[in-house]
Amino acid sequence: MVDVVINKYLETQLALAKQKDLKSSKQNKVSDKSKKAALRISNRQHKFPKSNKDEITPRVVADINSEDDDEYLPTSDDEDSTEIHLPNLQTSSRQRQTIKKITDDGDSNLYKIRLTNWKSSINNIKSGLSEISYMSADIQYLLDGNKNVDEKHELQNGLNIPVYIWKQLYKYQRTGVKWLWELHQIQSGGLLGDEMGLGKTVQIIAFLAGLANTDCGGTWGGLGPSIIVAPATVVFQWVSHFHYWYPSLRVAALHQAGSFCGNHHKLIRELHDSHGILLVTYAGVVKYAKDLQARHWNYIILDEGHKIRNPDTQVSKHVKKFQTPHKLLITGSPMQNSLQELWSLFDFMRPGLLGTNNAFTEHFAIPITQGGYANSTQMQEATALEIAKALKNLITPYMLRRTKEEVQQYIHLPEKNEQVLFCALTQEQRDLYMGYLLSGTVRSILDRDSKVGDPLRARILVALSTLRKICNHPDIYLHEAHEDTEEIDEKSFGHWKRSGKMNVVHSLLKIWQKQGHRTLMFSQSRAMLCIIEQYLQNHDYKYLKMDGTVSVGQRQSLIKTFNDNTEYLVFLSTTRVGGLGVNLTGADRVIIYDPDWNPATDNQAKERAWRIGQEKNVTVYRLLSAGTIEEKIYQRQIFKNFLSNKILVDPNQRNVLTTSTLQGLFTLEELNCEGDTETASLFKHTKITVKKKSKEKDKSNLASTKKKIDAMKKLAKQISNKITTLSNNKDPRELYKKKRDALLNPPIEEEPHNKNTLNDKIVEEPFENVLSELDIINQHVKKDYEEKLLKDIMSTESNVETTDTITTNVADTQNKNDLDRNSCEAIETKLSMIKSTSISINKSRKRKLEITTDHCIENLVSVKKVKHKTEEKCEKSLNDDNYVLTKLFAKAGVKNALQHDVVVGLAEKEKRLRMQEEAMLKAKKAVRAIKFSSK
Numbered sequence: 001m002v003d004v005v006i007n008k009y010l011e012t013q014l015a016l017a018k019q020k021d022l023k024s025s026k027q028n029k030v031s032d033k034s035k036k037a038a039l040r041i042s043n044r045q046h047k048f049p050k051s052n053k054d055e056i057t058p059r060v061v062a063d064i065n066s067e068d069d070d071e072y073l074p075t076s077d078d079e080d081s082t083e084i085h086l087p088n089l090q091t092s093s094r095q096r097q098t099i100k101k102i103t104d105d106g107d108s109n110l111y112k113i114r115l116t117n118w119k120s121s122i123n124n125i126k127s128g129l130s131e132i133s134y135m136s137a138d139i140q141y142l143l144d145g146n147k148n149v150d151e152k153h154e155l156q157n158g159l160n161i162p163v164y165i166w167k168q169l170y171k172y173q174r175t176g177v178k179w180l181w182e183l184h185q186i187q188s189g190g191l192l193g194d195e196m197g198l199g200k201t202v203q204i205i206a207f208l209a210g211l212a213n214t215d216c217g218g219t220w221g222g223l224g225p226s227i228i229v230a231p232a233t234v235v236f237q238w239v240s241h242f243h244y245w246y247p248s249l250r251v252a253a254l255h256q257a258g259s260f261c262g263n264h265h266k267l268i269r270e271l272h273d274s275h276g277i278l279l280v281t282y283a284g285v286v287k288y289a290k291d292l293q294a295r296h297w298n299y300i301i302l303d304e305g306h307k308i309r310n311p312d313t314q315v316s317k318h319v320k321k322f323q324t325p326h327k328l329l330i331t332g333s334p335m336q337n338s339l340q341e342l343w344s345l346f347d348f349m350r351p352g353l354l355g356t357n358n359a360f361t362e363h364f365a366i367p368i369t370q371g372g373y374a375n376s377t378q379m380q381e382a383t384a385l386e387i388a389k390a391l392k393n394l395i396t397p398y399m400l401r402r403t404k405e406e407v408q409q410y411i412h413l414p415e416k417n418e419q420v421l422f423c424a425l426t427q428e429q430r431d432l433y434m435g436y437l438l439s440g441t442v443r444s445i446l447d448r449d450s451k452v453g454d455p456l457r458a459r460i461l462v463a464l465s466t467l468r469k470i471c472n473h474p475d476i477y478l479h480e481a482h483e484d485t486e487e488i489d490e491k492s493f494g495h496w497k498r499s500g501k502m503n504v505v506h507s508l509l510k511i512w513q514k515q516g517h518r519t520l521m522f523s524q525s526r527a528m529l530c531i532i533e534q535y536l537q538n539h540d541y542k543y544l545k546m547d548g549t550v551s552v553g554q555r556q557s558l559i560k561t562f563n564d565n566t567e568y569l570v571f572l573s574t575t576r577v578g579g580l581g582v583n584l585t586g587a588d589r590v591i592i593y594d595p596d597w598n599p600a601t602d603n604q605a606k607e608r609a610w611r612i613g614q615e616k617n618v619t620v621y622r623l624l625s626a627g628t629i630e631e632k633i634y635q636r637q638i639f640k641n642f643l644s645n646k647i648l649v650d651p652n653q654r655n656v657l658t659t660s661t662l663q664g665l666f667t668l669e670e671l672n673c674e675g676d677t678e679t680a681s682l683f684k685h686t687k688i689t690v691k692k693k694s695k696e697k698d699k700s701n702l703a704s705t706k707k708k709i710d711a712m713k714k715l716a717k718q719i720s721n722k723i724t725t726l727s728n729n730k731d732p733r734e735l736y737k738k739k740r741d742a743l744l745n746p747p748i749e750e751e752p753h754n755k756n757t758l759n760d761k762i763v764e765e766p767f768e769n770v771l772s773e774l775d776i777i778n779q780h781v782k783k784d785y786e787e788k789l790l791k792d793i794m795s796t797e798s799n800v801e802t803t804d805t806i807t808t809n810v811a812d813t814q815n816k817n818d819l820d821r822n823s824c825e826a827i828e829t830k831l832s833m834i835k836s837t838s839i840s841i842n843k844s845r846k847r848k849l850e851i852t853t854d855h856c857i858e859n860l861v862s863v864k865k866v867k868h869k870t871e872e873k874c875e876k877s878l879n880d881d882n883y884v885l886t887k888l889f890a891k892a893g894v895k896n897a898l899q900h901d902v903v904v905g906l907a908e909k910e911k912r913l914r915m916q917e918e919a920m921l922k923a924k925k926a927v928r929a930i931k932f933s934s935k
């Protein structure tokens, strides 16, 4: 009997294997079109680096590491200008986007007119007239019924801040202003490192307004002529902030988009003489270095100052040459990779504090790093800790950083939900992807004995960049293979159905439009933006687009137009131009279309919407093409957190690219037997599961009688009451947080090792190999440990991992804990039955939503008789997100969805777990050694 069963089992397995084999051989078959395209592209790529060796590397590096350095070249403002141009896609949108510019005070006549408007508006309000031609914080103060706009709030030692500003500052912002004033008095520079969107700009302006109203002696008496260096996109944001918060100050942009006509020498002189603020881009500070440095300035302030983290760039060298008595640096990402970067920032605003670069490396960076090696001695560990403490003591007075979590009690930011969606490639994309993997370029990389003359690194970068194009849209790739003589089919060119991720975008926008959400969409590539733009035009979505081709002067107005006008549903931008420093709170949905190698870039982009001023719950979707290079990039973002410790064992590892480890990058991964992508199987517990409906099930469900549904509804209500009572009427957000914590910190009896450890496949893989696969772009992985260590020592409290929502299965787990286990399981089974039945029975979308809302266990917990507004919003947002996911799984080819911030949390946890395991092992060995020695 047993034999029969075994035989039967083996037979089915064999049949399955054959099927799978057949399927994969079918899948791996590459069409002639794909072969032809790969051959052409490969031929061109082989030729290109040979003749232009110096050009190809920077171009591709810029593409991959795109928030970096092109901006420093005076001609290309913030945007990669070397991208391909797609046919006929760019014209119509430009005609629609006729946006007015924001005017700075470069032109002295315009400045005078602005002042007149402002003053007459104030006088009008004071004398009871309604005519107001200017809006600013002081005017608003008067409109709110206050009488005296000239009143000052005096800080200790005499800084006079206008009361109308002081009153508007949050408590932590007032602390920030006091701190800046203290630095000023001891003539020291400082780093304001508050998290993105907490109002660093406002704190700086409040402080400068204070200086302008204070006689503090010295050369300038008060404020004195000052320079603010900022990325081009935010230059005019500074202008409008100054005009709003402190209108009397003259603020001019040293940029061709500024209002000044004529010679830049004259503008610099005028601004200097009037003790105004001169705004300069990072490119401009290099371009006009000589003229700027020829004068004495009181302050130089670097906005997004992490741009000087590499001490060897032109811009770093130039800004460090300014001999001003006061230097400030503002950034929400002060440490992206390493201690050395921190050194560079301090070298600007507190030169000498951390010694020379060499001395710092020798006496701080190396010992701290060595203490983090897995095989470090006790002495090395103890030394690292003491040096890290000393470093902390050194820098603490000059660096102020608050996180959103720390100040949430003041700013009350809404919830944020962040998910990673793994999208299936279309058949055409698969075909092209496979075709390129078989191309000469990739073969030359993987073939150890290849005699191709170009540097391996350049070839790898070219190939990775090409694969990323296929992931975005086939036409970005095919256009490169296109011969001039061939006709382009304009109807199908860039069609959304031909790209997996565009299919997802299509579904998302359709649903969000109905749900009333507005979307920010970022892509690394301008070509991709053009394709998305064409899609938006074809589907009559009202949108605005901001990339490097939009003039710097128009960018701020474009942003304002979007924030103020709800008829615009989408704001499209390149990550590089719109991802840093700007406020786009008009949107409550964010799509990051393609991932960046540097996680800080993606993080910056998503923070454009989730910041002060945002009133709605925010959902962020990162789109990744399943099984492709994009998944590897994401893994790299995650893995670098916890692999680094092991990697540090072999410091030479970071630049080693062996052919065997490269293989993994140039493979198209299949879904595993559970239908999961590689990343989803690694982070199983963060997976979001949505029940899929089969057609048969639909039919049978539709056959259910109304009576049955009513009975189920009744049962659901009873259960709802029971659960509501059991949950003690807790705030739903509290419950979510509890559930999330349960995921990140599972109870000990749940065997955390099994629950959170990675898939064996990866664990067994030598860490070095995994890293070298992922660390292709040499992002100083070795230094990650330093970053982590420094972050740890600099945070006053222990790291609290934050996430905002939780996966369905986790929610279930937590409810189990809250309730009596047995009865709850029974309830859940019934509820899930009810839920799936109710979803499938009702045809209309509205009805579906209604019933899901009524009967879903999540919402039963949160339904209360009296609801606060925010709770309602939070619930609605979660329902919206769940609904969206259901649709995406069903229709748009989304393979997996992971909770991004939980993934990051688990990765951190994994690292700690691993270290703990090792420590325990060492302890065991030590005990054994002692026992042995006593024998």
Ligand SMILES: Nc1ncnc2c1ncn2[C@@H]1O[C@H](COP(=O)(O)OP(=O)(O)OP(=O)(O)O)[C@@H](O)[C@H]1O
Pocket (backbone or CB within 6 Å): 168, 169, 170, 173, 194, 195, 196, 197, 198, 199, 200, 201, 202, 331, 332, 580, 581, 582, 583, 607, 611, 612, 613
């Ligand atoms: N006290 C305040 N009152 C009203 N609005 C404020 C206040 N503080 C900040 N804001 C608003 O919050 C938003 C974010 O502020 P800001 O741009 O200064 O943040 P940031 O910390 O510089 O962000 P990033 O690091 O992304 O550049 C802006 O729209 C700003 O006007």
